Amino acid sequence: MPVEVDVGLATLSDQLTLATVLLYIVAMIGYALDLGFGRVRSTAKARAAGEPALVTAGGETVDAPSAPREGTPEEKAPPAWALRAAPVALGLTWLGWTAHLVAILTRGWAIGRWPWGNMYEFVVAMCFAAVSAFLFMHLRYRNLFLGAFVTVAAALGLGFSVRYLYVQAGPVVPALNSYWVAIHVSAAIIASGLFIMAGVSGILFLVRKDSAVRLPSRQDLERVAHRAIVVGFPIWTFAVIAGALWADKAWGRYWGWDPKEIWAFITWIAYAAYLHARATAGFKGKAAMIVQLIAFACLMFNLVGVNIFLGGLHSYAEVPG
Amino acid sequence: MVEEVKQATPGRTAERSEPGGDEQAVRPASFGVLAWARWFWRTLTSMRTALILLFLFALGSVPGSIWPQRGVSDAKVSQYFTDNPALAEWLDRLWLFDVFKAPWFAAIYLLLFLSLVGCVLPRAATHLRELRRKPPAPPRNLSRLPQNASFDGDLTVEEAAKRLRGMRFRVTTGPGWVAAEKGYLRETGNLLFHIALLGLLVAVGAGALYGYRGNVLVVEGEGFANTVAAYDRYMPGQQVNAESLEPFSFTVEDFQASYIAQGERRGQPLDFLAKLKVTDVPGGPQRDYTLKVNDPLDVDGTLTYLIDHGYAPTFRITDGKGQVAFDGPVPCLVVQPATFTSECVIKVPDAQPEQLGLLVGFLPTTVPMNGEWVSVFPGAANPTAQVYGAFAGDLGLKNGRPQSVYELDPTSLKKMRPLVMKADPLAVGKKLDLPNGAGSIEFTGVKEWIALQITHDPGRMPALVASVLAVVGLVLSLTVRRRRVWVRVGEQQGKDRGHVEIGGLTRTEGSDFSEEFAGIVADLNPGVNNDAR
Ligand code: HEM
Numbered sequence: 015m016p017v018e019v020d021v022g023l024a025t026l027s028d029q030l031t032l033a034t035v036l037l038y039i040v041a042m043i044g045y046a047l048d049l050g051f052g053r054v055r056s057t058a059k060a061r062a063a064g065e066p067a068l069v070t071a072g073g074e075t076v077d078a079p080s081a082p083r084e085g086t087p088e089e090k091a092p093p094a095w096a097l098r099a100a101p102v103a104l105g106l107t108w109l110g111w112t113a114h115l116v117a118i119l120t121r122g123w124a125i126g127r128w129p130w131g132n133m134y135e136f137v138v139a140m141c142f143a144a145v146s147a148f149l150f151m152h153l154r155y156r157n158l159f160l161g162a163f164v165t166v167a168a169a170l171g172l173g174f175s176v177r178y179l180y181v182q183a184g185p186v187v188p189a190l191n192s193y194w195v196a197i198h199v200s201a202a203i204i205a206s207g208l209f210i211m212a213g214v215s216g217i218l219f220l221v222r223k224d225s226a227v228r229l230p231s232r233q234d235l236e237r238v239a240h241r242a243i244v245v246g247f248p249i250w251t252f253a254v255i256a257g258a259l260w261a262d263k264a265w266g267r268y269w270g271w272d273p274k275e276i277w278a279f280i281t282w283i284a285y286a287a288y289l290h291a292r293a294t295a296g297f298k299g300k301a302a303m304i305v306q307l308i309a310f311a312c313l314m315f316n317l318v319g320v321n322i323f324l325g326g327l328h329s330y331a332e333v334p335g
Numbered sequence: 336m337v338e339e340v341k342q343a344t345p346g347r348t349a350e351r352s353e354p355g356g357d358e359q360a361v362r363p364a365s366f367g368v369l370a371w372a373r374w375f376w377r378t379l380t381s382m383r384t385a386l387i388l389l390f391l392f393a394l395g396s397v398p399g400s401i402w403p404q405r406g407v408s409d410a411k412v413s414q415y416f417t418d419n420p421a422l423a424e425w426l427d428r429l430w431l432f433d434v435f436k437a438p439w440f441a442a443i444y445l446l447l448f449l450s451l452v453g454c455v456l457p458r459a460a461t462h463l464r465e466l467r468r469k470p471p472a473p474p475r476n477l478s479r480l481p482q483n484a485s486f487d488g489d490l491t492v493e494e495a496a497k498r499l500r501g502m503r504f505r506v507t508t509g510p511g512w513v514a515a516e517k518g519y520l521r522e523t524g525n526l527l528f529h530i531a532l533l534g535l536l537v538a539v540g541a542g543a544l545y546g547y548r549g550n551v552l553v554v555e556g557e558g559f560a561n562t563v564a565a566y567d568r569y570m571p572g573q574q575v576n577a578e579s580l581e582p583f584s585f586t587v588e589d590f591q592a593s594y595i596a597q598g599e600r601r602g603q604p605l606d607f608l609a610k611l612k613v614t615d616v617p618g619g620p621q622r623d624y625t626l627k628v629n630d631p632l633d634v635d636g637t638l639t640y641l642i643d644h645g646y647a648p649t650f651r652i653t654d655g656k657g658q659v660a661f662d663g664p665v666p667c668l669v670v671q672p673a674t675f676t677s678e679c680v681i682k683v684p685d686a687q688p689e690q691l692g693l694l695v696g697f698l699p700t701t702v703p704m705n706g707e708w709v710s711v712f713p714g715a716a717n718p719t720a721q722v723y724g725a726f727a728g729d730l731g732l733k734n735g736r737p738q739s740v741y742e743l744d745p746t747s748l749k750k751m752r753p754l755v756m757k758a759d760p761l762a763v764g765k766k767l768d769l770p771n772g773a774g775s776i777e778f779t780g781v782k783e784w785i786a787l788q789i790t791h792d793p794g795r796m797p798a799l800v801a802s803v804l805a806v807v808g809l810v811l812s813l814t815v816r817r818r819r820v821w822v823r824v825g826e827q828q829g830k831d832r833g834h835v836e837i838g839g840l841t842r843t844e845g846s847d848f849s850e851e852f853a854g855i856v857a858d859l860n861p862g863v864n865n866d867a868r
Binding site for chain 1: 382385386389390392393396397399400404407434435539548595598599600603605606628629630631638640642788789790792795798799802803805806809810813
């Protein structure tokens with residue numbers, strides 16, 4: 015398998031990744047201004063009415079709304095610029111999302127393979143999945159209130175991977191050279207993106223005090239988390255099964271209790287426990303959210319902790335050929 | 336008080352908790368064996384217990400990721416015993432190096448299994464009964480339902496029933512009313528999911544009992560026949576007998592590894608492939624097969640995987656009497672995977688007058704560096720062999736103690752005299768004379784070895800089928816919702832048209848039925864603009 019890396023495309027991908035981080039940060043500021051100075055959303059109905067329509071990524075001007083130096087915003091009628099903060103932020107998020115998508119595609123083209131062969135690529139793709147989950151859920155459910163938190167999570171994730179996980183574009187070791195990468199890892203990434211949405215909602219749910227009217231209501235947060243998990247759980251199940259099929263091809267057993275497999279299994283059990291907790295009466299609200307966040311912690315540990323602390327076959331450098 | 340006593344009698348428990356329900360079973364106050372058994376069974380199969388068992392199952396597998404496991408990384412387990420003997424012994428007593436074979440893990444597994452059975456069977460029976468039951472008659476006041484609408488129009492009971500059937504509702508009618516229900520697939524899917532989980536547990540267990548796994552190292556040019564004796568390590572399940580091994584064989588004609596030659600990733604492997612000549616049945620025809628990572632050889636369900644590789648330089652060793660005492664490849668241990676710097680041990684029991692043992696370093700791409708010789712690339716671009724030490728004496732092979740082929744064990748060596756303390760590297764075709772007339776070693780060429788894993792797991796396909804069914808069931812149970820619709824058609828005094836009332840209800844929490852309900856109302860009332868909310 016001769017490998018040519020297109021250096022120009024790879025560099026373009028790196029630059030687009032940085033641009034994505036900047037766009038997300040600016041969008042995050044926009045969402046924050048909206049949360050801080052925009053319309054108060056004390057009830058779900060007020061929120062639905064007050065939320066602006068979707069703006070397309072292309073036509074939006076990209077200047078960030080400037081914060082006011084003097085004067086305090088009125089309680090009832092928010093200042094005009096604050097009403098514009100949310101649509102601008104949303105536009106910027108779509109723009110960042112586009113840059114993010116192109117960054118992933120160009121990296122893939124540059125190396126002629128699926129661009130998730132190492133931790134760096136994996137985290138970049140997962141942040142993309144999280145932002146996608148937010149944007150597409152927004153098309154349907156108008157959950158704009160999560161924008162600030164999802165963009166900040168994505169910006170942090172991207173920043174972390176650029177700073178600490180970066181590796182130059184290149185070919186993968188033979189064990190990863192399989193179409194199962196496309197199937198298994200893609201499913202894991204999509205499910206993770208959805209779980210991140212749910213996790214962000216869960217954290218907000220717990221930090222939110224009942225009096226803080228500017229944050230989304232607990233019901234809204236719970237609904238978003240539940241929807242994301244209901245979609246994410248079967249995808250995660252599929253990802254684990256596809257992983258077993260691949261392990262069967264690559265390592266001669268479909269399940270070998272490798273650390274990564276163990277933690278994928280624990281994560282799966284934990285999310286199943288969340289669904290059960292919801293399905294049984296008396297396990298709603300905070301308790302279910304805590305189960306969900308435990309599951310989320312397992313997911314994150316599997317992504318980061320297992321590779322760093324526990325090793326095993328999945329720590330890709332060690333995969334024998 | 337009285338109430339409590341009444342509830343605590345064993346007889347009541349059976350009535351109170353529904354099968355598979357989430358109610359805690361009430362502990363019996365009297366000591367009837369049957370009552371206790373029933374209480375135990377109810378507690379075990381309750382949803383809460385299932386949840387706790389699920390958590391325990393997850394928690395129980397955590398140590399398996401913290402401590403090295405036998406059968407997965409044996410070398411690390413031995414290392415642990417060397418480093419912390421006291422702690423390791425304690426951990427071993429708790430089966431923490433064999434978590435997934437531990438009795439306590441099996442206990443969780445079995446309890447969960449029982450709990451699942453106990454939950455699924457009654458629920459399946461209930462569901463079967465429910466599938467045959469007709470949708471219930473409408474409640475008195477349809478306008479109290481979460482979804483409701485009414486309009487004036489000429490809808491007959493028959494017409495409403497027909498249209499609802501067209502929407503794939505299950506329909507029953509009564510005087511002036513229609514009851515319809517759909518979404519039974521939710522419960523079906525849910526049961527399918529849980530039953531598939533049971534199937535998966537069984538398949539995994541059966542695979543472990545009736546399957547086997549073995550490892551073998553083969554050098555280029557050599558062959559393998561699938562018999563127990565041919566394995567370096569053979570791990571059968573409890574129910575496997577040695578005669579049942581699939582009788583195939585193959586020879587490894589060639590192994591090729593390619594690496595990135597330039598740039599930051601220089602030395603990273605790109606591709607491995609082994610060319611095999613395979614004989615599926617003894618005496619049968621030979622076929623070519625290219626064995627690659629991610630692409631095992633499949634002979635009737637017995638799979639051969641390429642899992643590792645390394646160098647096997649060939650040597651010819653002439654003993655002190657001038658006879659060739661050894662001539663062939665020596666599989667070497669990889670010391671540095673990045674450069675394939677390897678260490679080889681050659682034992683020459685046939686050497687005369689004394690047995691010879693040699694420690695040889697193998698460098699695939701040799702360059703001088705700071706007065707040493709090192710390898711800088713995993714491919715064999717400039718292979719050399721460096722004799723670190725040669726020993727003459729008794730290898731101690733006959734004392735019956737097991738020996739590693741990769742070690743000259745000083746405790747079992749007798750009367751060994753070092754002959755060489757490190758020589759310059761030999762290029763292919765070069766020879767080193769051993770001192771004291773002990774003979775000579777010639778580096779004759781480079782071959783490679785591959786490590787193969789051969790597995791037979793009859794649970795593979797059933798496990799796959801069960802997994803697929805589980806996903807299908809899961810998707811059904813998470814996406815389908817159960818909903819009921821009632822239509823009541825009535826006369827209206829003083830008007831020339833009938834009055835139609837419609838009510839709807841979903842039994843799935845958290846789902847939004849209003850949109851679909853509005854659609855149903857519109858479909859039931861085609862002519863008129865519907866005034867459904
Ligand atoms: C051990 C005994 C188990 C019992 C008694 C049990 C019981 C149940 C019941 C009664 C439901 C129906 C909930 C509803 O109608 O909404 C359910 C749903 C479900 N179960 Fe289990 N279950 C068990 C094991 C498992 C296991 C091992 C898993 C997988 C890890 C699992 C995953 C699920 C999922 C994903 C759902 C769907 C949740 C939903 O409908 O929202 N269950 N289970």
